[in-house]
Amino acid sequence: MKQTTLTQRLLSALVALCMVLSVCAPAFADVTDPDMAKAAQWCTEQGTMGAKGDRFEPEGWTPKFKVIEVWNKTFPAA
Numbered sequence: 001m002k003q004t005t006l007t008q009r010l011l012s013a014l015v016a017l018c019m020v021l022s023v024c025a026p027a028f029a030d031v032t033d034p035d036m037a038k039a040a041q042w043c044t045e046q047g048t049m050g051a052k053g054d055r056f057e058p059e060g061w062t063p064k065f066k067v068i069e070v071w072n073k074t075f076p077a078a
């Protein structure tokens with residue numbers, strides 16, 4: 001009986017660990033810094049910036065009008 005309980009506990013711990021690791025996985029393959037990954041995820045969730053599949057392309061070129069557009073969308077005038 002003890003072996004079954006131990007097996008159930010180990011299985012539960014393994015499932016919980018898998019769930020935590022899948023939640024903590026970065027959303028974008030090209031963003032390695034944890035703080036930048038959080039910011040990139042927030043930007044895409046808010047709709048201020050878009051991603052191309054699994055890539056955020058943080059080092060890519062952005063025209064000035066796009067920066068102004070994102071700024072105005074993020075911080076609307078009162």
